[in-house]
Amino acid sequence: MSGTRVLDVDDEAQILRALQIKLRSAGYAVETAATAQEALTKAAMRPPEAIILDVLLPDGNGTEGLP
């Protein structure tokens, strides 16, 4: 896949899944994370070009992850 890489972070699996389906069909390369920790790890391994970040996560506030 050559689409723009997007990292979608949300603890609500249903929302994550729906967004993933929508973004993928729109041609993006979607990665998902359910926790702040997972998001940070994935972002470090392959820095995405865009992040969709839920604010309230079980292991922290989403805004803390912002640069």
Added chain:
Amino acid sequence: MTIWWRRSVAAGASLAAVALVTGAIYALKPVAPVLSLGVLYLFAVLPVAALWGLPFATAVSVVSMLAFNWFFLPPRHTFRLADSENWVALAVYLVTAVSVSGLAARARRRAAEAEQQQREAAFAAEVSAILFERPEVQPQLREIAARTAALFGASRAWIELSSTRRPEASEQAYDLKVGSRHLGRLFLDAGVRAEPTVAGRVLPVLASLLAAAIEREELARSARESEERRRSEAIEAEALRRSDAVKTALLRSVSHDLRSPLTAISTAGEVLASPDEPLSADERDELLASIRLQARRLDRLVSNLLDLSRLEAGAAKPVLELWTVDGLVARALEALGPASERVLVSLPDQSPPVRVDAAQLEHALVNLLENALRYSSPTDPVEIRAETIGGEVVVRIVDRGPGIPAGERESIFEPFRQGAGGTDRGSGLGLAIARGFALVNNGRLWVDSEPGRGASFALALPAVEVPLTAYAEGRALGRHVPGHSV
């Protein structure tokens, strides 16, 4: 009787005094002109005047004049007088004796009055001291009555506030009044006649002291009442402030909980609706399932919120009916849906009956089961069991989750409390609602837990004694015991 005795004593003493002075004059006669010695009779007259008053002193004056005449003035031993000058002397003596007696008697009366007034003033001071010793008037009345009895020389006295009771034969009654206000009555035993002038002076004083004390008591009471009212208003305001804080917490918690399923539903709906997005059949099914699941979650949240607000408003009136525990558990498992597969049911053969609102109890049980399922691993079962202990039917919901620390075993029943480590987030309302429903159904809900070894929620309901036949019939019908609605 006593007055006659007193008069006899007075008469005897007077005669003795006259005799004494007569003896003294007799003794002094050789050294002084006898006529000048007549004035010595004043030594008999004055004490008599001071002690027994003017009438007595006048009589003594006359008697002493006669004695002087009889014993000393020639011709002696007659009441006749040889010398006409002596008539003048006797007349002067008599006038002097009577007027001096009058002065002495008046001085004596003044002294007695002053003493009486002093006693009355002391009485008033004592009564006010007694009244202001304590904030209440009633307990002090007995002592005040005792002082009043002493003042009037009565053997017994009692004060009855706001009484207009008629005196009995053994009592006499006096009204205690301040102006036109009737405070009550003073009763004295009938043996003693209270002197009207004393009563006229003392009773209004007593009445106004009592009135002042009563007024003070009433003022203190109304001050206390308004203080209590102020305090309860402050408590109410604090409760309101707290309930405002609860509502703010509710809005914050609930807005997230409401928005998440709505976002999931609307996102899934958008993806499904857009014609230019190629979706596989699996993806389509997945999105549809997600919509159904999230809608159900929303529905549950909204009904939880409604239940909580009803419980907090005291509007959750249970419709009590006779149910067996297995009937209630069956309803709860049905309502729980597919998740009930993880619930292990172990109920006794003789399912005990309880008198409860089935819908509310179902809701409480569902909440407890959901909570237990949420906080235990998907592979672990949640157990529900029931037993009758000491007049109570105790339904236990036991999980193998992380357990609950001792410090949180009460606070978890407060609204919007969330434990850590749940597999998905609850609204923080379920346990508060379960406890609310337990309470309105005359039951109790608590949790026993050993941290690390799971939690055991106990819902205790009062056991009901049911005639065996109806009970058997109820069991035969499975759930509701007919004919025993309350």
